[in-house]
Amino acid sequence: MRKEIPLAIAFVTGFVVLLEYFFLPAVPASKAWATMLQQWGIVVSGFAMFVAATNLVLVNVKKMDPKRNKEWYNPVLLLVFMFGMAFIGLFVGERTATYQFLFTKMYQPLGTAMFALMVFFIASAAQRAFRAKSVEAALLLAAGIIVMLGRAPVGELAGSWLPNLTNWIMNFPNVAGNRAIMMGAALGATATAFRALVGIDRSYLGVD
Amino acid sequence: MITAGKQFVFMFFAFMIVVLLYRMDRAKKGNLPWIRRIAGLQAIDEAVGRATELGTPVFYVPGRTEINTSGAAQTMAGLEILGHVAGLTAKYDTELITAIAAPNVQPVAEEIVRQAYVAAGKAEALKPEMVQFLSNEQFAFAAACLAIMNREHPGAAIMVGEFQAETMMLVEAAAQTGAITICGTSRAIQIPFFVAAADYTLIGEEMFAGGAYLTRDPNKLGSIAALDVGKVLGTLIILIGAITMTAGNKSFLNFIKK
Numbered sequence: 001m002r003k004e005i006p007l008a009i010a011f012v013t014g015f016v017v018l019l020e021y022f023f024l025p026a027v028p029a030s031k032a033w034a035t036m037l038q039q040w041g042i043v044v045s046g047f048a049m050f051v052a053a054t055n056l057v058l059v060n061v062k063k064m065d066p067k068r069n070k071e072w073y074n075p076v077l078l079l080v081f082m083f084g085m086a087f088i089g090l091f092v093g094e095r096t097a098t099y100q101f102l103f104t105k106m107y108q109p110l111g112t113a114m115f116a117l118m119v120f121f122i123a124s125a126a127q128r129a130f131r132a133k134s135v136e137a138a139l140l141l142a143a144g145i146i147v148m149l150g151r152a153p154v155g156e157l158a159g160s161w162l163p164n165l166t167n168w169i170m171n172f173p174n175v176a177g178n179r180a181i182m183m184g185a186a187l188g189a190t191a192t193a194f195r196a197l198v199g200i201d202r203s204y205l206g207v208d
Numbered sequence: 209m210i211t212a213g214k215q216f217v218f219m220f221f222a223f224m225i226v227v228l229l230y231r232m233d234r235a236k237k238g239n240l241p242w243i244r245r246i247a248g249l250q251a252i253d254e255a256v257g258r259a260t261e262l263g264t265p266v267f268y269v270p271g272r273t274e275i276n277t278s279g280a281a282q283t284m285a286g287l288e289i290l291g292h293v294a295g296l297t298a299k300y301d302t303e304l305i306t307a308i309a310a311p312n313v314q315p316v317a318e319e320i321v322r323q324a325y326v327a328a329g330k331a332e333a334l335k336p337e338m339v340q341f342l343s344n345e346q347f348a349f350a351a352a353c354l355a356i357m358n359r360e361h362p363g364a365a366i367m368v369g370e371f372q373a374e375t376m377m378l379v380e381a382a383a384q385t386g387a388i389t390i391c392g393t394s395r396a397i398q399i400p401f402f403v404a405a406a407d408y409t410l411i412g413e414e415m416f417a418g419g420a421y422l423t424r425d426p427n428k429l430g431s432i433a434a435l436d437v438g439k440v441l442g443t444l445i446i447l448i449g450a451i452t453m454t455a456g457n458k459s460f461l462n463f464i465k466k
Contacts, residue, residue, distance in 0.1 A: 195431060
């Protein structure tokens with residue numbers, strides 16, 4: 001029963017959502033059923049957050065021992081801020097100045113700073129990737145240079161051929177490659193979903 | 209009876225289901241399809257072996273998407289490969305760190321890793337640290353992954369699933385710590401980042417073939433063979449559409465729009 005009940009739930013849920021997607025005019029009630037199941041999904045995800053938060057606490061409490069972890073203060077900070085934000089959000093209120101301060105003056109700038117770091121990672125990866133060590137790498141390098149120059153205002157100084165070549169690369173080889181990948185990925189996703197729906201693929205239950 | 213605008217999609221979907229069932233049935237009867245060598249999947253054993261030799265952990269990320277969203281298939285593909293990786297780390301007594309961003313993936317990943325360790329007879333080696341929930345916020349998750357990679361210096365970093373803007377950070381940080389990087393996604397916009405920075409990249413459908421390729425399960429192998437039929441059909445539709453539209457005939461376009 002440990003396997004059968006989740007498989008039955010997955011089948012019924014998938015079937016109802018497909019019914020609503022394809023046969024809404026024939027089965028108008030399917031919209032309400034699908035909406036209800038999606039709402040249940042949100043509730044289940046809410047409970048999953050407790051499971052995930054429990055794991056986070058368990059892992060980090062173990063790391064708080066100064067004898068075993070030189071950076072013991074990091075998990076302490078994590079848990080203080082995690083429980084602090086949760087407490088303020090739940091009992092003081094999300095609209096209060098304290099919560100807004102923590103969110104807009106601490107959380108958001110930290111996220112933005114992380115995003116800004118991306119430029120260094122891109123530069124470092126580009127330095128490794130754009131080495132003409134093989135024919136494929138040389139093609140990547142050439143295409144990268146053309147597209148970067150063609151997209152920059154300085155590219156127009158070389159004449160209209162560079163932006164035109166850039167547009168050709170973006171509109172033809174790039175789109176063709178993207179569509180091939182998308183078609184393969186969509187079919188792969190369909191097959192994975194179908195296997196899960198009919199219970200052939202049980203990897204999401206931890207069994208195979 | 210069928211919703212307007214979805215009739216052709218339904219026909220294609222129904223056809224694919226029939227082909228899937230047929231090819232899976234054939235595979236079960238012993239007609240296993242041939243699958244070309246996929247370097248990224250082939251490299252998983254080598255990457256785990258390298259981490260074992262170095263005495264460093266294997267770092268795994270099964271994407272950042274929840275299991276009940278449109279990216280669920282990618283997450284499931286990532287979890288399938290996680291099962292294989294966990295089996296290897298259990299076999300070789302290598303440390304495994306799985307970073308989770310989606311709360312509802314946490315229990316699933318925990319169960320997959322637990323099953324792999326139990327199957328390998330290493331249940332006593334299981335620890336909560338093997339599957340860690342980090343954060344469901346994009347850059348908080350990326351920061352936590354970067355911190356783990358910089359602290360633990362994994363010998364192998366495997367990231368298969370749906371990723372967004374954090375892609376480049378994760379794979380480049382892993383490369384900088386000296387890990388073999390094996391990455392896969394079917395999000396076309398993120399694939400170039402993986403191609404540029406990772407040692408091996410599973411592009412699009414290759415990640416969905418992972419489970420079949422690694423487990424040699426007849427059902428899964430059969431479904432991979434069915435995808436080729438779908439691709440041929442899809443290519444034919446594109447060709448017919450291109451020819452008829454070039455000739456100024458919209459009848460085929462109107463047919464597929466039904």
